Amino acid sequence: MVKKQDIKIGIRGKLLLVTGFSMIVFIGIITITNLTIQTSIIKQRLQTKAKSLLSLLEKTSVDPILQLRIDRLRLYLKEVKADPEVVAAYIYDEEGLLLTDGTEVNPNRDQFPKEPYLKKALSTSKRTQVEVRDKLEFVQPIYLSNQRVGSVRIVFTQDLTRKALIQVRNRNLTFGLIFLLMGLVAAYFLARVISKPILELSEKADAIAQGDLDQMVFIESKDELGVLGNSFNQMSLDLRKTTVAKQYVDDILHNMGECLIVFDRAYAIKTVNQAVERLLGWKKYQLIGEPISKILPSDTTLFEDGGLEALAEKKTVKGIETVYRTKEGKDVIVSFSATVMWNRAGKLDGIVSIATDITEQKKMYKEVVDAKKELERSNSDLEQFAYVASHDLQEPLRMVSAYMSLLDKRYKSKLDESAQEFIEFAVNGAERMRSLIQDLLQYSRLGKKKELAQLDVKEATDAALNNLTVRIEETHAKVQVLEMPQVLGDKVTLTQLFQNLIGNALKFQKKGTVPEVEIKATLDEEQSDWIFSVRDNGIGIEEEYREKIFQIFERLNARDEYEGTGIGLAVCKRIVENHNGRIWVESAYGKGTTFYFTIPKLGV
Amino acid sequence: MNKQGHAIEILLIEDNPGDIRLTQEALQESKLENELKVVTNAEDALDYLYKRGEYKNVLTPGVIFMDLHLPKKNGHDILREIKNDPNLKRIPVFVLTSSHDRNDILASYNLNANCVITKPMTSDDFTKLVYLIDEFWFKIVQLPPMDE
DSSP states (O other), X not given: OOOGGGOSSOHHHHHHHHHHHHHHHHHXXXXXXXXXXXXXXXXXXXXXXXHHHHHHHXXXXXXXXXXXXXXXXXXXXXXHHTSTTEEEEEEXXXXXXXXXXXXXXXXXXXXXOXXXXXXXXXXXSSOEEEEETTEEEEEEEEEETTEEEEEEEEEEEOHHHHXXXXXXXXXXXXXXXXXXXXXXXXXXXXXXXXXXXXXXXXXXXXXXXXXXXXXXXXXXXXXXHHHHHHHHHHHHHHHHHHHHHHHHHHHHHHHOSSEEEEEETTSBEEEEOHHHHHHHOOOHHHHTTOXXXXXXXXXXXXXXXXXXXXXXXXXXXXXXXXXXXXXXXOEXXXXXXXXXXXXXXXXXXXXXXXXXXXXXXXXXXXXXXXXXXXXXXXXXXXXXXXXXXXXXXXXXXXXXXXXXXXXXXXXXXXXXHHHXXXXXXXXXXXXXXXXXXXXXXXXXXXXXXXXXXXXXXXXXXXXXXXXXXXXHHHHTOEEEXXXXXXXXXXXXXXXHHHHHHHHHHHHSOOTTOOOEEEEEEEEXXXXXXXXXXXXXXXXXXXXXXXXXXXXXXXXXXXXXXSOOOSOHHHHHHHHHXXXXXXXXXXXXXXXXXXXXXXXXXXXX | OOTTSSOEEEEEEOOOHHHHHHHHHXXXXXXXXXXXXXXXXXXXXXXXXXXXXXXXXXXXXXEEEEESOOSSSOHHHHHHHHHHSTTTTTSOEEEEESSOOHHHHHHHXXXXXXXXXXXXXXXXXXXXXXXXXXXXXXXXXXXXXXXX
């Protein structure tokens, strides 16, 4: 991977280098080609010039050579040498001896040229061209009807040519330099145009790599770079979406209150969330890769019973109560649920588990249980108390009434009327106390819930009516029992219930009225409860007392008018409550009363 | 006089002096020829029945009247012991109780009490009760033969 600091030559530099190098090569080639062409052109010109001069001299020189008219030849050469390019001109005789060089000085006629190329040129029958150093020499043999008569030699200087070439080269280099500069400037701008978006992309990509996903590039050019920019933006968007989604899931796992632990196939911890860290005191890195036993001290058999496959079979375990061990070695009671995790290849990958700290719930549950036990204990204490009290209270009462009556019987004749009256009050008081105690005892016995069994309520009403036969006959009451359902109930107490309610209906009547009682059962609106009603045509109950009557020993009427301890309806209420129902009363004062109570319908 | 022509031997197991006196009064008023023996706690009762210690020379009672609520061992314990003893179990036991408690009554019958009677409130009722007992138990019922 190339990092920013590793870049030695950037795109811009590279573009400039390539452009510069290419242009230099290009200019070089152009210059060299140009020079070569120019050189050959100049040489050709020189050759053409030499040819015409040599031809002229060849023709004109024949006669003077034959006639040895050196002066004429000298004159010719002088004319030739007038050309600035001609540095020397010579005419030789047929043997190669110099006749004249165009100067006034007569050459040494006995001397042949020493230079081998010259010797060779003077002896051949063709024109020879030789380049000697910077000079170009031409030697032309002169013939007169196949008879060689001599040779002409002209030496040209190439200085002018060279100067011209230098000029050409300089011009080329100048233009080349200008082109190069222009090229570099152009390349610089081109490089900028290309590299700017690339650099921008690079910077934005860098920012994304740093985690700043909110990156967009703005490339307007409609070319590959524009396409690249669009692709980049799309990629950035996609990346943002998936990253955001992943972060969202991470956030959920991180913040959830339940302990999330993922185990692999070998029961090693793969993932934990923050709740685990909080609950157990371990840091995440201290748990990853550790065996499950590190936090599940006692209950690693949780999965071993058939292992992962068994769990996979069951799909999930839910709400198992187990303990997690904290870093400090403390056990936390948790409700543990787990399910197997399948990887994409369809293989068992591990277990995802969720655990909730239920220490508080357990504590609360224990408190509730304790409170219930306490309540049961105090209830049973109360029953015990009521029982003992009624037994132990009976004895002295009996003593009072028994000996009072004995006193009355044995000493009646010796006592006056008042004394007999006093005895009567004492006996009545004792009698009344006895019935209160007996009612209390009966009421306390109702505190104990009885097992309920399915029964026909008709059995209870029949039994109640049977118990009330004497009273019904005495009052000539009309008692009508409509159809009764089957319910879950206790026959003895239900009988007591109906007996009390019907008994009240018979009892609380205006003198001379024939009691009419109707007992019926209907279903309530929700069809879940039977509503039983006992309706009478009695004296009725004032509205303000309709709650009070269900309290123990509450009486609304004077004892001499309607006898009773005031426990009957309290007993009724307890019986109904023991049957999971409720009891209430509706009454039109003076016109009659209807008592209602509910008992759940069978199967609800 | 009962059928056998002997005075009937009655053992009363009762700790309440008031009840003892009432029983005595009622028996006196009745025409029943009887010998009323009284013990006031369970230990004495068992000593009497097994003729131990000071009760070495007593007669085995023809019937037993007993209160359920006694100090130390309660009436049910004595009842159980009597009814489990091969010699004593034939003796009719009348349990007297001051309450109408169902459980007490059921427990007594389950322990084979011969009858359970709620103690009457007035002396008249007491006299009537003794009269009825005499009429039924000593005139109609054939009691087990007495020890000679």
